[in-house]
Amino acid sequence: MSRIDVVVTGLGATTPLGGDVASTWDAMLAGRSGVGPLTQEWAGQLPVRIAAQLAVEPTEVLDRVKLRRLDRSEAIALIAAQQAWADSGLADSGLDPERLGASVGSGIGGALTLLAQDDILEASGPRRVSPHTIPMLMPNGPAAWVGLELGAQAGVHSVASACATGAEAIALGLDMIRSGRADVVVAGGTEAVIHPLPIAGFSSMRAMSTRNDEPEQASRPWDKSRDGFVLGEGAGILVLERADHAAARGAHVYARLAGAGITSDGYDIVQPHPEGAGAIRAIAKAIADADVAKADIVHVNAHATSTPVGDLAEIKALHRALGDHPVLTATKSMTGHLLGAAGALESIATILTIRDGVIPPTINLDDPDDGLDMDVAANKVRHLDVPAALNNSFGFGGHNVALVFTRP
Amino acid sequence: MTRDEITSGLAEILEEVAGVNPDDVAEGKSFTDDLDVDSLSMVEVVVAAEEKFGVKIPDNEVQNLKTVGDAVSFIEAQS
16 A cells, blocks of 8 residues: 655744744744843743743734633644644635544643632632633643634644654644544644743753843854753644645645654653764654655754753764755744744744745854754855755653655 | 613623623523523633622522523622
8 A cells, every 4th residue: 555645735833933934934034033031020030031922912813702711822823723724725625524633732731821820829719710721721722722623523632742742743643644544634833831930940950041131142053152942932833634635626735744753762851862862763764754865855954952962962863864964954043942832833944945945044153063063054044955854853751753844 | 789780790791701792781691592601601700790799609509590680680689
């Protein structure tokens, strides 16, 4: 039996760079930073007072009453899914809802709701806690809301693998279609945890940049003076569709989702394996699954979060898994780290790179680390014909996910 | 407080919690069938009404409050 091909027919996003995919992509190509100061009163006492906050508030898109029932992570997943759905043209296609699935994850979940309702509990007692609390904070909430909005009945799934979540949700969508469980899967990730507690937690791990006086320069993957990641918020959603289904309805196809590789380190709860063993295996599995050669992967949208250890571990892994030919970029230099949405947003960037033949820059790469022995689109876009590209995502817990996208 | 005043107070709550148009709120209207207030929103309405009117609406009483008029009568009797 020949294998089922899966293509991408819709994209949606709301990010620190823009309220949709087009504005986000334009900002990426312009090398703009989405990082800024946190001006909220609570930020004053934190060691980290910068973040990449949404360019467009959900209140500008969804109505007030609907937003009362949605955690911020759910609201933005819904916004991105609505865009992707509209982009796909599936709304009026007569798609059987029993053939439509959703796979949308979040790294942390409805933390803003949990924390806000805990404040209410402490201040006013249990009867004042909102009856919407549980559906707002449950980790499957974003997937459930997206599924509900689109009427998906082939299964609604919520992957949680920390910062690999968005990519793993996409990989699950691929599996759902290949295994015949769905013809279309709306897949991606969402995250909205800009709040003192998550910031304090990451900050206590010494994982975050404290370059508070220069927010736009704070996220600097592979630069010698990088000092940690910058927290971002946002959502990215892809519409994955069986290739022959898309062809039959004459759909616009952005790219093929050609393959995925998922491994786990089995090494440490937060540290990546020092030799990148799990990452190397994930990349190898992805290219084997995609049935492409190493040499075909001419571009990698790297996980590169701007942490001292992680950035170089990934370089080592890429070198071992692919060789030194691909041109890399780290779009987190502009977007910050969207945690559970990162893999989805970076998949979108990878797909648009294939479409447009242009690699968005890694900004703030002024003084490259000595260990960076690969070609990076540093500070300027790189025009390159990209028939096939890789997107890496790694998460606390030892999760490694690699996705291969190819020209349709 | 007159029944009209209670009704308009409920209308404010219903608009805030569930986006119900205040013009649609009248004593004969059913919360679920006419005003499209679901069970979770009804909990919010009850808690907000307790606060606004200074009454206690026990959970076992809520199921008897089918219409706006039922709620008005209950609040009127308590206050």
